[in-house]
Amino acid sequence: MAKVVFPDSFLSFTGGEREWHCPAENYRDLVQAIVRRWPDLQEPLDKSAVAIDGNIYQDAFLEPINPDSEVFFMSRIEGG
Amino acid sequence: MAEAIEYKQIGRSPVRPDGVDKVTGRARFGADLVLPNMIHGRVLRSPHAHARIKHIDLSDALAMDGVYAAISGKDFINVEGGEVGGEGGGTLGDVAKNVMARDKVLYHGHAVAAVSASTIAIAEAALAAIKVEYEPLPPVLDVVAAMAEDSVLVDENNYTKLPEKPDNASNIANVGKLVRGDLEEGFAAADIVIEREYKVPMAHQGYIEPHACVANMDETGRGSVWCCTQGHFEFRAMTAKLLGKDMADLKFIASEIGGGFGGKTVVYLEPLAVMLSEKSNRPVKMTMSREEVFRATGPTSGTVARVKVGLKNDGTITAADSWIAFEAGAFAGAPHMPGIMSMYAPYTIENFAVEAFDVLVNKPKVAAYRAPGAPQTMHAFECALDEAAIALDMDPLDLRLVNAADEGTQAPYGPKFPPIGFKACIEAAKKHPNYSAPVPEGAGRGVAAGFWFNVGMQSSAEVNVNENGTVMVIEGSPDIGGSRASMCLMAAETLGIEYEQVRTQVGDTESTGFCNVTGGSRTTFATGMAVTQACEDVIAECKKRASMTWGVDEDQVEWQDGVAIPAPGVNADVKPLSLAELAGNAAKTGGPIQGRASLNAQGAGASFSINFADVRVDRETGKTDVLSYTAIQDAGKAIHPAYVEGQMQGGAAQGIGWALNEEYIFDEQGVMENAGFLDYRIPVASDLPMIDTQIIEVANPSHPYGVRGVGETPIVAPLATIANAVSRSVGKRLCDLPLSPPNILAELDD
CATH class of the missing domain: 3.30.365.10 (Aldehyde oxidase/xanthine dehydrogenase, molybdopterin binding domain)
Structure with missing residues (x-):
């Protein structure tokens, strides 16, 4: 199962749970699983970027998730 | 790995394609456009850093000869919420209030009204005729003092964004935190500890070209805006939303730009110019002075x-x-x-x-x-x-x-x-x-x-092969740091032709697909990726045209150094076809040769x-x-x-x-x-x-x-x-x- 790591700003939604292991084939499925467990995370997830196995995605959707994937949510970045 | 490849074009530093225009003064920057019947817009700015606006009277200004229109916050629709992209972007509602103050002015130089007039002198006289009644409030200037619970509030409706809304309003809008490991254990393992406080002042990007635009609206509410911007597609969207317009009715054209560094990613003048042009039924040019740039555009945080x-x-x-x-x-x-x-x-x-x-x-x-x-x-x-x-x-x-x-x-x-x-x-x-x-x-x-x-983000590109085999790249990323040359180099490398055979143009919002702002160091990465993919699209089309010419299957054609050749082992007595030859014969093989790509680039x-x-x-x-x-x-x-x-x-x-x-x-x-x-x-x-x-x-x-x-x-x-x-x-x-x-x-x- 993929390892999902939540940022500090998510911990109040997850009851302090920082890591969660979740089966998912792609990013969309992963988000749906997270929101099923913590419905209030929908909006923060929509506003976040995500790093899947080290690659940062500002707008992930169907990116594949492997059983050994590491998924980190993080603030969106743009720049000047 | 890319680094193992010997490139023929990439890694060269040819003369920039926009260089001659810039050194001869032909290049047209934001303030350079002049249209028939064009008039001038100016902005009245707050003399207070913090004050309530009790009343604005535009009547004397409107009564002046040569004045076409005068506007204030009351002329704008209410816009709430909606995130605006980019660091410092904030919400659309905040951008709206920053473009034109509503009930309060929040910094010295905040826009409170604007006028259009036949000359700059009349416009400035009209600003002097506008009467604004303020109730001054104490300004909040020190960032640490502003965090105190008893501080004067910049915005009485600002509550720190936390999962549970706090009981009291505050000047703290957001809090961010990163934590890992065990600090106590870490410091216990240290042999030395350094502890200091550091201050960095608010500073401006200092771009040489002040903000400028020309809006030319017609009687149906449609029109064009020429402006200096890092992202004309996003300026179009912001302007349309702030004015309640359909973005399809606005065409935004990015001028040459005299620097941005992030400071030209949000609108200031453009919505005002559009509204003034509509009310005046004339093209309206607006430019900022250097003083206005300092007082009223975004620096970075102290x-x-x-x-x-x-x-x-x-x-x-x-x-x-x-x-x-x-x-x-x-x-x-x-x-x-x-x-x-x-x-x-x-x-x-x-x-x-x-x-x-x-x-x-x-x-x-x-x-x-x-x-x-x-x-x-x-x-x-x-x-x-x-x-x-x-x-x-x-x-x-x-x-x-x-x-x-x-x-x-x-x-x-x-x-x-x-x-x-x-x-x-x-x-x-x-x-x-x-x-x-x-x-x-x-x-x-x-x-x-x-x-x-x-970052990566969204980019689009089109590549058109001219009849003589030269290539025109059209993309939508304003060229701030030389991206047109970089696009030409990547296109030339991909197609296997010389840099000098490629031209790149930054298209307006009606002539190319969406591109996010030129910012975040994304253009050479993301728009370059789109240009590369569009060139690969051209190569696929060229191989198809060559296969038609030779009467062989497409998979029997290869592309090498800008020439279609038979794949190894293909028994065909054919002459290799260059891009120029394929383009010259395009009418017989299916019409003009074109490639396109649009993407949301990942993996920056x-x-x-x-x-x-x-x-x-x-x-x-x-x-x-x-x-x-x-x-x-x-x-x-x-x-x-x-x-x-x-x-x-x-x-x-x-x-x-x-x-x-x-x-x-x-x-x-x-x-x-x-x-x-x-x-x-x-x-x-x-x-x-x-x-x-x-x-x-x-x-x-x-x-x-x-x-x-x-x-x-x-x-x-x-x-x-x-x-x-x-x-x-x-x-x-x-x-x-x-x-x-x-x-x-x-x-x-x-």
Whole structure:
């Protein structure tokens, strides 16, 4: 199962749970699983970027998730 | 890996395609467009930093001969919510109130009304005829004091954004935090601990071209806007939303641009010009003066940072704990999150915490500025590391090498780094002749690291093959740093033709597909990826046309050096077909040859840097001379090396200016006292040595040519590089920027 790591700003939604292991084939499925467990995370997830196995995605959707994937949510970045 | 390939076009530094127009004055910037029957718009700005607007009377202005229209906040629709992209973007509702104040003015220079008139003189006379009744309020100017529970509130409706709404309103808009490991354990393992407070002032991007636009609306509510912008598609969307218009009714054309650095990613004049043009039934030109640019457009945040870092005697960082307050200006949206995500990024640190605050003050709303937030936070941490290196009697490069992040290091913001070039930058610095040279007598040498994530985002490109085989690239990323040349080089490389056969044009919002802003060091990476894919589309089409010509299957055709040839083993007695020959015969094989691509580019590669400088401080005058400056940065692959060097040199020049002299100086009423280049001292050529550069190339595996963005990182390291050099030069740790002559003299006298 993929390892999902939540940022500090998510911990109040997850009851302090920082890591969660979740089966998912792609990013969309992963988000749906997270929101099923913590419905209030929908909006923060929509506003976040995500790093899947080290690659940062500002707008992930169907990116594949492997059983050994590491998924980190993080603030969106743009720049000047 | 891309770096193993010998490129024929990429890596050259040909003359820039826009160069002749720019040096001869033919290039048209934002203020250069003149249309028949064009009139002029001007903005009335608040004389108060904080006040309630009780009444605005436009009647006298409207009654003047030559005045076509006058508008104030009441003429605008109410816009709420909606995130605006980019650091400092904030919400659409805030952008609306920043473009034109509604019930309160929140900084000195905030727009309260605007007029259009046949001449600039009449427009300015009309502004003087507008009567505004204010109820002045105490300005909130100090970022730390603004965080106190009993502070005057900039916005009585601002509640700190937390999962549960707080009971009381506050000037703190947002809080960000990163934590890992066990701080107590980390500090217990340290042999030394450095603890300091650092200040970085609010500073402006200092782009040479002030904001300018021309709006030309017709009677049906449709029209065109010509403006200097980093992103005309996003300006179109913002303007349409602020005015309640359909974006399809607005065509935005990006002019040549005299610098942006993040400051031209949000609208200021454009919605006003559109509204004035509609009301006037004339084209309306609006330009800002330099003073307006300083007072009313977004600088970057001033910060107060408290840093505590623990290290072992061998230089290993055992723990780091930081607290940072960012000035947001009048509306929420300081770059606090990218700031704290950058702060420790170059290093492997097991135990850390950092907390940052996005704080409202009665100053201009901040906007993005190269690597938003990173220069401020990394100034603090890199200065603390320099002090640690002195305490441990270590070379500052060696201290950084001991802790350097590498491929597989878990970044402080979460993921493990893919291949990165930070260690390569440090090792290059150690071998650099400028570092081997002895420090000049009486001087100090400073070292610091820089970092930026870089981004991809959305881009589109079309490639049209002309009848003679030359190629026209059309894309939608305004060219700020030479991207047209980079696009030509990537197109030429992909197609196998010469650079000189390719032209690139930045299309308007009606002539090419959507592109996000030119910012975040994304254009060469993402739009370059779109151009490369569009060229691959052209190659596929060329192979198809060749197969038709030769009467063979498409898979029996290969593309090599700009020529269609039979694949190895194909038994066909045919003559290779060049791009020119295929294009010349296109009418018979299916019509014009064109390729297209649109994408949301992912996999932008982080770019790291090491800078070092020698400076000497005149102890009588406090003036600092920068004797030498060296910038080393990982570019992934330098498509046009001279432009990459230009980005590194430009960022260094801006960072040196910020470190030594640049700052917003406000009086007690919140009025900026130095709103002009005579008093807001950016570096001029005589202030700077030649900035030596060394490009490191650790290819980004996510880009077809290995590109990383290069435009953001160069401004990150210079603040600490200069501060560390000055501190070593005078033998005292100087923590607050700018290190201007009066500030240095005050420190030396202290």
